[in-house]
Amino acid sequence: MGGIMADSVSSGVPPLPGPPTAAETAPTAPVPPSSPRLPAAVPSSASVSPESAPPASASAVPVPPASVPSSSVSPTTAPPAPQSPPRDHIREGVETVVFVVVLVLLLKLFVTEAFVIPTGSMAETLYGYQKIITCPMCGYHFPVNAHDEAEGNPITRRPSPLVGFCCPNCRYQGHIEEVRPAPTLNSGDRVLVLKPLYHFRSPRRGEVVVFRFPEKPQDNYTAQNYIKRAIGFGGETIAIFRGDLYVTTALDYPEEECDEFGQPIYPRPADPTDLWKPRYMYSNVYDTNPRALSLFEASRKAHFRPGSGGFTIIRKEEAQVLADRRIVFHNDYQPEELVRQARALGLRDAQGQELIWWTRWYIDRDTDGAWTVNDPARPTVFTHDHPEQHWIRYRHLAHPWKRRGPDAHDPTPPTDIAQLAQQKPLPIDNFLGYNAGRDADNIRAWRDTSQDRLWVGDLFLEAEVQFASSETEVVFELSRGVNRFQAQFTPGRVTLRRIGKGAEEFGTPSRPCRIQAGQRHHLRFANVDARLWVWIDGRRVDFGPEANYLPMEPGPEDQADPEGWVYANDVERPASIGVKGKATVRHLVLSRDIYYTSARLPPDFSQPDVYYVQPGHYLCLGDNSAQSSDSRKWGLVPDRLLLGKAVFVFWPAYPEMRIGLIK
Template sequence: MVTTPSGSPYLSRAPAAEPRPAVQHQESLRDTIESVVVAFILAFVFRAFVVEAFVIPTGSMASTLYGEHWTHNCSMCGYEFAVGANRGQSGKLALPHASLPCPNCNWEDPVQVSRDDVESGDRILVLKWPLDLSHIFPALGPKRWDVTVFKDPKDGETNFIKRLVGLPEEVFMIIDGDVFVAKAQQLPAELISRLEVIQELNYQARQARNVPETRALRARMDQMRPGVIRDLRPYLRIQRKTGPSQEALWSVVYDHAHPSRRQRPERGGRSWWQAEPSSGWSVGPGLVSFDGLQQPPSELAFVGKSLEDDHAYNVGLPAESAQARSVTDLRVRFTLFPAGGDGQLRVRLRKFDDTFVASFDADGTVLLSRVRQEQPGGMEVLGRAHLRSLQRGQPLRIEVQNVDYRVLVRVDGREILATTDEQYRPDLAKLLADRWRPARSGERPAEVALSAQRLRMEIKHLAIERDVYYRSPRIQGSLTGGNPWADLPGWGTEENPIYLRSGEYFMLGDNSPASEDGRLWSIVGDHLRSRGPDYQVGTVPEDQLIGKAFFVYWPSGYRPTHVRWGLIPNVGRMRWIH
């Protein structure tokens, strides 16, 4: 220790080394380059094996995911909806030629969009690593109803995104818009053998040298299919969607929060919700009320609007068919504000010949019943629950739905009643053969109605929604044009079930009328053609799967003035994908 003249201590030091600025600069530059290279490697590894970003170009998954589109607000009811943009084969953006029909009120606005107004498709994140580890941990493998990215079987390079609906080792079939499967392990060996013969004939048709040979092979398949479908019926089971995926697949039929101005009584219009005069029901903008403390049962029915699978997004898009299909899987939801009385509110849903009623008594009793004319009182009680009594100032959020042959009742987000498979299941013989025929002229396949007695109440946020309806189209093209399956029933559809072998998956788009998915594929890329009969047209092999889409991180953004691109993120539309 040395002391300075002032007495302050300090440590003695060795003489400082001469600075080497050139060497230090080189080392700093090397460290920077190494950091950049490592960052690129980590980014590449992350993109290749963990998460990758994709852009949705088309509307085959609308409304779950949007491709390029315009956003339009209905001039009559104010409802906002998306209209798909079509670039066609040339890649040039085409404007819709038809008017823009509102999915809520059916009003048709003139086309008032320009090419500069088009919004980009959703940008999504896709989780890849679970598929890479699924051979070690099977629980991480693909699951039914996952929104999945995979390679297009047509070229092996283009990325497609659809919903995974069919799994290996099962027979897949769409019936009346719903998904049915039969597990291969439960089928008789003789039936599996016939399904394999049809697969072999399909492969031979792919290899056929001329049209007469193709026609002969098709005739053999046509002869076999009806018997196969008949023998499959006892083994087919409907596949119900998961809660989150079902929520994503609801589409609006009518939202009373956006009533049409032309339907308001004060303007001489007539609401789609109709009741008898002096019934106690009143329908106003955004509000439905019932004032009938002394009133006998009185019904408010939803009439005048078709319950169909048409999609406003598809205006101007090439769709499989302009002919809409009736949809019978429906949900009605609303918030009930009780205001007095000792009576009852009922929600009635009819699907074909089956009518279900959910009743909510003032004392808190909830019943789920089925209309049975042969039963005392004409009703068969399927389930009973108890809530708090209906009291002023204590609103209830109510949902009643009939979807995938299961009727359920939710109150305040909690499922309180639901049918079992023993109580309610599809009649496949009738669905595949006789179809539904109305008992009365003008009767629709599905109905929605509310009824009430001895109550005073208000209903807000009233909405009717429909489930996705998977169509059963025929494969497009022509025999003479080189498509051996032209005009055959689509793969996996009502007249053409498909047997998915080990490692084969089946995909459908949520926007069924405008989705080119497994039902319609007919071109096989070289990367799959080389596999011979080991590749089945209409399916996606396991090694062509990329990952599961899980988040929309950049929906079409807001645009600053005079800027064509959405530079400001629309945080409100960022969402998880189900």
């Protein structure tokens, strides 16, 4: 009844109905359910072609398939998939840990390694153990060395808490109890050191390098690692003179040259691995070096002119110049308590006006009333409106002062403000707040030495200036010895000038700039390493070699101090801003460069400290020169002891963000 025709149409269209045929009406023999009809087997060796196949009979009756009970035929099933062995989670964990450990060890051994800075010899480029202080008088933030509190006093061998500080901005001498919130003890900067770099190239001048301490590379199986700047290289003679660095390669030191007693002036060690020792640096700090001192004096008389075959000044690159800035005074942070006590004195000038003696930035000889300020007692915004040029000037009123009376750690009385009012301006010095802490064991004096009171002539002056019109002219001026250096800013152009000796040779180099009338611009002018620098809105204006100048020595008529400063310039007017036309000046900041100190105490300002760098060695110095133990004291760094270049501070981020590249 329901059989499927063998020649059914494959198109899927049902056939038209018609009369039944005899074949359709003929009965079919029943097939027992137990005997299903199976096709006949065809021998595998026989092939049936269409020609040999018997013709299909028209009367052939299709046989319907027999219904087969489901229980009589086994269903066809796929073979079971092979099962994976059970996972060993413990083994996988151990393998992961081993892989990570091996990877870290390989990275540490060959690529990079993390170090912690324990001391302050590189401050404030890199911090050791320190506390971040917010001055209770002026609000300025700065770090103070707290190594003895963390590691113990080197004399008593016990922790000595930090109890006092001196603000580098307002010079207030305070106690930790006055600081709110109370400062916490912070570990030193954590830095990453790139180890393979010096396998491919030599260190470059100014790079911060990590090395094994030559005198004792290991102590009780612990590596003694130091971090300093690479300053001198093999074959060079380095001179440190009045805070600056000089170099020459014109000197050799013959081994056979002897003194009047027949002793070699420039000896060599029996073991070449001892060349790093101070004796073989031929320094006048330890002995004498007539060759180097004679050449330096000749170079000094020639103003260290390049190409003369003598010493020349070492000039830093821009990144290091900016990294080496140290605060002198930030005018936005003025001590309110000092102002209050000073005004309470009620001092008057000859005209009966209030005598404002405490402000560091002041208006100079303004008889035309061209300048106005936001607050005469604490001026932070200066506005000039006059067709003639008038000046505001800086005076370094940096005498320390204190408010608290005697206590167990400081027996001195509070400062008499009436006596402080009589103070005279000082030359700008190399004072560093990081070094001016006071420990509990140091009960006689603040941590201060003669090495922290040396004149610095390399300065930075920056401010935000609004140029009211295209006719506005603003001049930044910095003094150094017998010279005053100026950067003249006008809309669209900046020009450099040198006033005093050497002015004609320097000329008046000029460059176009981005200053626009009616706009505010952040201006920065610097005199560092006998080179003038200018930045506008954070971008340097490149003057090339035209910004370099030859340093001039003071003559007898200049009445210079042995350190080299001249009172009329470096004390009375170390930094000034002049304006012609209408402009507003705010956010004044005065900074200084690093001052490299002499290893001789007291220092001799008439001659340099000279050091010869043996081939295959480096002379390395700390940025915190007054408190750094470096090549000046213990010798050179052999190339074999270099570990790599310090490239990145990766921690801490609090309480002060320190993360960033090392410049």
